[in-house]
Amino acid sequence: MTTYNPKTVTDQSGSHDPVKVKVRHLTKAYDELLVLNDISFDIRKGELLCIVGPTGCGKTTFLNCLTGFAPLTSGEILIDNEPGNLFRHNIGFVFQEPSTIPWLKVWDNVAFGLKIKKLPPPEVISRVEKMLDTVGLRRFVDYYPRELSASLEQRVALAREFAVKPDLLLMDEPYGQMDIKLRYYLEDEVRRIQMEEGTTVAFVTHNIEEAVYLADRILVLSQKPSTINEEVAIDLPRPRRFDAPEFVAIRNHVTEAIKWW
Amino acid sequence: MNSPKSHPLLLGALSLSVFFMSWIILTKAVGTKILPDPFQVIGEIIRLFKTPLSGRTLLEHVLFSLRRVLIAYGLAIVSGLPLGLMMGWSSLCRKIIGPIFEIFRPIPPIAWIPVAILWLGVAEGSKIYICYVGAFIILALNSFTGTRYVEPILINCARVLGANRKRLFLGVAVPAALPSIFAGLQNGMSMAWMCVLAAELVGGREGIGFIIIQGMNLDRPDMILAGMVVIGLLGALMAIVLRILEKVLCPWRRELV
Numbered sequence A: 001m002t003t004y005n006p007k008t009v010t011d012q013s014g015s016h017d018p019v020k021v022k023v024r025h026l027t028k029a030y031d032e033l034l035v036l037n038d039i040s041f042d043i044r045k046g047e048l049l050c051i052v053g054p055t056g057c058g059k060t061t062f063l064n065c066l067t068g069f070a071p072l073t074s075g076e077i078l079i080d081n082e083p084g085n086l087f088r089h090n091i092g093f094v095f096q097e098p099s100t101i102p103w104l105k106v107w108d109n110v111a112f113g114l115k116i117k118k119l120p121p122p123e124v125i126s127r128v129e130k131m132l133d134t135v136g137l138r139r140f141v142d143y144y145p146r147e148l149s150a151s152l153e154q155r156v157a158l159a160r161e162f163a164v165k166p167d168l169l170l171m172d173e174p175y176g177q178m179d180i181k182l183r184y185y186l187e188d189e190v191r192r193i194q195m196e197e198g199t200t201v202a203f204v205t206h207n208i209e210e211a212v213y214l215a216d217r218i219l220v221l222s223q224k225p226s227t228i229n230e231e232v233a234i235d236l237p238r239p240r241r242f243d244a245p246e247f248v249a250i251r252n253h254v255t256e257a258i259k260w261w
Numbered sequence B: 001m002n003s004p005k006s007h008p009l010l011l012g013a014l015s016l017s018v019f020f021m022s023w024i025i026l027t028k029a030v031g032t033k034i035l036p037d038p039f040q041v042i043g044e045i046i047r048l049f050k051t052p053l054s055g056r057t058l059l060e061h062v063l064f065s066l067r068r069v070l071i072a073y074g075l076a077i078v079s080g081l082p083l084g085l086m087m088g089w090s091s092l093c094r095k096i097i098g099p100i101f102e103i104f105r106p107i108p109p110i111a112w113i114p115v116a117i118l119w120l121g122v123a124e125g126s127k128i129y130i131c132y133v134g135a136f137i138i139l140a141l142n143s144f145t146g147t148r149y150v151e152p153i154l155i156n157c158a159r160v161l162g163a164n165r166k167r168l169f170l171g172v173a174v175p176a177a178l179p180s181i182f183a184g185l186q187n188g189m190s191m192a193w194m195c196v197l198a199a200e201l202v203g204g205r206e207g208i209g210f211i212i213i214q215g216m217n218l219d220r221p222d223m224i225l226a227g228m229v230v231i232g233l234l235g236a237l238m239a240i241v242l243r244i245l246e247k248v249l250c251p252w253r254r255e256l257v
Ligand SMILES: Nc1ncnc2c1ncn2[C@@H]1O[C@H](COP(=O)(O)OP(=O)(O)OP(=O)(O)O)[C@@H](O)[C@H]1O
Pocket: A030, A033, A035, A054, A055, A056, A057, A058, A059, A060, A061, A062, A096, A224
């Protein structure tokens, strides 16, 4: 049996990759409820970081702090070495809940961000068309979101966020609604987009197998008030195989690390 | 045998015929002096069409009421909608206008009748004003709740993508509020009809309310009922027009077939 020796990443200055997101002493409390407790880590440029942790530990809260939706209680988060600014930084956010725009047809939903960013119309058209093919929504361009299944609806949100070619892509359990075939396909897609565009990705998931398959590094959070239990760097070659002994060993290791019971 | 479910029209016709049968039976029981039957009411409507009452035919009376309602409704739209949208969108507006609004909101429009007559006279002004108050409150309230309670996720989604305040308002809050605004347009219209009737009952020499009050003074229940039927039909017609408008403007709300 293969055992796995974790390379716990503790020395953040030791890395040579430039830092995309710098989190320092992040503490977040909702009134009396302390959720994130003095958390510090980096997300490096072009890295795919998976964040796992027990339910309610504050994964969504972290993303909300990063975008400025939720004010920090203390600490700081820097994007490209400055405080996050939604007008300047090109961020994509795939929400955990359905987030399609109800009054826009699929096509216009996918174009939503491109129009906000005032891209020239030919560019909007070509990007939307390409994304529709990527997520397999071609047949549904004239549908309203409420006419779609949950999985299709989530694909609309994915296409909308991919289309803006964000340099920081936040994904909050994006594939929870999807069957296994589609999930495998979209896991490869997000990886492909990340490689092609050099996107930095923060990917929250409950699915440890998914995390090990995708991640360059996994951040394991503890139960709230959350701290970082462990950072696991994953340098398995790609494409990764779910049944490879090394893969299974890391998966088991992360599963152990996440256990809070 | 066909199930009644597959025949909504048949079912509707059935319920209507039961209604009219009961009406006719009731008329037989209490006498036409108290409750005229449906045919008498229709006859009276036709008569009012041809023979002027107080110098005006039914159509002219209808146009008088309609004019009052539509002027008031138009004014309510151009003032109530923006006010509600502003209160829903800007917390500053909400804090400034909100308390004043809360004072006036619970006052039923009809309670304005005496003071409106005192200030604006028994002529058009007071009647339009009362309809206006009724529709205004409803329109402002509905556009307020519509914009105030937009799904935060929709706002956040647009914000991450870089939308500015103006874009968030016009591109997210207003369309998200449209269904609620349409509910306000519907209810505001019914309220305006209610109010015009009340205003015309109190004073006035023309309008459908006047026909009804004349019917009472002349001890003509058929005339009263004729006025009531006409106002009901007009209200229903307006509601249908608004519903079609909503279907056109909010197509994403269409029911799944
Ligand atoms: N707006 C809020 N106000 C008050 N408490 C909140 C708010 N948002 C989240 N919380 C609380 O903060 C804690 C963390 O919530 P969060 O949604 O970040 O967890 P999560 O890790 O994303 O969970 P899940 O895996 O179920 O999505 C929870 O206990 C939740 O109840």
